[in-house]
Amino acid sequence: MTPDPARTTIRQVAVEGGQVSVTWRDGHCSRYHAFWLRRAHERSRPDGPNGTAQVLAKGSDGRVGIAAAGVTSEGDLEVTWQSDSSVSRYEAAWLREHCYSAAERARRRRPLRLWGASIAERLPQSDYVSVQEDETARLALYEQVLDCGFSLVRGVPARHGEVLAAATVFGLVSPTPYADDPKDPELENIRVDARVPVNTRKCDFLGPHTDTCWRGSLSGLIYLHCLKAHGQGGETLLVDGFTAAERLRAEAPEAFAVLSEVPLNFAAKVTNGDDWRARGRVISLGPDQEVCGLRFNAGSIHQLDLPEALIEPVHSALERFQEALNDEALWLKIALLPGDLLVIDNQRVLHGRTAFDPSQGDRHLQTCSTRRDEFHNRYRHLARKCGHEDWNRELSWGVI
Numbered sequence: 001m002t003p004d005p006a007r008t009t010i011r012q013v014a015v016e017g018g019q020v021s022v023t024w025r026d027g028h029c030s031r032y033h034a035f036w037l038r039r040a041h042e043r044s045r046p047d048g049p050n051g052t053a054q055v056l057a058k059g060s061d062g063r064v065g066i067a068a069a070g071v072t073s074e075g076d077l078e079v080t081w082q083s084d085s086s087v088s089r090y091e092a093a094w095l096r097e098h099c100y101s102a103a104e105r106a107r108r109r110r111p112l113r114l115w116g117a118s119i120a121e122r123l124p125q126s127d128y129v130s131v132q133e134d135e136t137a138r139l140a141l142y143e144q145v146l147d148c149g150f151s152l153v154r155g156v157p158a159r160h161g162e163v164l165a166a167a168t169v170f171g172l173v174s175p176t177p178y179a180d181d182p183k184d185p186e187l188e189n190i191r192v193d194a195r196v197p198v199n200t201r202k203c204d205f206l207g208p209h210t211d212t213c214w215r216g217s218l219s220g221l222i223y224l225h226c227l228k229a230h231g232q233g234g235e236t237l238l239v240d241g242f243t244a245a246e247r248l249r250a251e252a253p254e255a256f257a258v259l260s261e262v263p264l265n266f267a268a269k270v271t272n273g274d275d276w277r278a279r280g281r282v283i284s285l286g287p288d289q290e291v292c293g294l295r296f297n298a299g300s301i302h303q304l305d306l307p308e309a310l311i312e313p314v315h316s317a318l319e320r321f322q323e324a325l326n327d328e329a330l331w332l333k334i335a336l337l338p339g340d341l342l343v344i345d346n347q348r349v350l351h352g353r354t355a356f357d358p359s360q361g362d363r364h365l366q367t368c369s370t371r372r373d374e375f376h377n378r379y380r381h382l383a384r385k386c387g388h389e390d391w392n393r394e395l396s397w398g399v400i
């Protein structure tokens with residue numbers, strides 16, 4: 001991508017209140033704090049820190065002072081430091097790319113497509129063979145998952161274990177502690193089995209939830225691959241948790257604040273003695289208060305272990321959020337057919353299931369998971385290779 005020269009040409013520089021103010025040719029004004037510039041300077045040095053603590057050269061007053069700032073003959077920013085008169089240079093294009101004004105930070109984020117039930121009319125979907133053979137089709141699939149939090153891939157051969165091969169389009173498949181067969185440590189079956197007392201082996205209604213809330217790092221992308229469809233029920237429910245969270249923010253801001261601020265205990269006990277525990281906020285927010293991740297499963301939220309003053313607000317907030325999630329106007333119901341594969345961002349889109357009668361037919365899905373960061377890394381590789389200008393946009397972080 002060729003940068004717009006008006007965006008990357010410095011028109012004027014001034015030092016104001018310990019910050020450097022840069023006015024660009026397109027009229028935008030960026031302000032760079034001395035600390036920020038100093039950190040950038042340290043990072044740009046060949047022997048600069050890489051994940052180690054940095055020593056900032058401070059003046060006698062304990063501040064990192066700027067003596068002067070100007071534009072070099074090449075059009076870059078030059079800063080002279082008060083403490084030792086050393087000079088730092090910052091490439092103009094780099095400086096603009098990292099401007100941290102609210103407008104530029106918002107511009108760098110990849111916009112999300114929040115959705116409700118009407119997304120059924122324009123379902124994000126793709127064809128498995130194309131995704132495997134054609135990088136453009138694969139990139140389109142990646143973008144659907146980034147923008148909508150899910151995609152339906154058709155034509156994935158309805159055979160045992162194929163979900164593992166399909167998931168490698170997005171990343172390395174993570175082992176699960178509940179694999180059915182030790183020879184396939186990443187694979188789980190979703191099929192009625194009275195001997196296994198977990199929700200994936202039942203046939204009753206299952207409300208919208210994110211998987212593995214009881215793990216410190218919950219599953220990133222999850223895959224539901226249909227091998228056998230039930231004729232009359234067992235539809236898969238999807239809910240855009242970000243849409244529900246935004247509704248909560250608009251209609252019950254106090255509940256939204258509680259769920260985004262108070263960490264709760266999540267837990268899962270398993271009959272084999274496993275005792276998983278994790279702590280986290282239901283709603284994760286980024287630095288601009290943008291919703292970026294969800295951790296919610298009503299069945300995994302442990303007994304509240306909080307200061308007394310929080311018991312009632314937390315209980316009420318959870319009820320309000322669950323109400324929003326259970327509004328069918330937000331539900332996408334999909335009757336998966338053999339060969340269908342749902343790719344779901346487990347930290348944004350919640351999934352569930354309608355009830356079905358197992359005596360009327362079998363329903364068999366297979367599932368596995370991969371990590372979100374690995375998917376994002378692959379996306380950036382491919383988008384850059386395909387020349388997509390927005391490959392460098394900031395992607396939704398997930399649960400933080």
Ligand SMILES: [Fe+2]
Pocket residue numbers: 209210211351
């Ligand atoms: Fe689940």
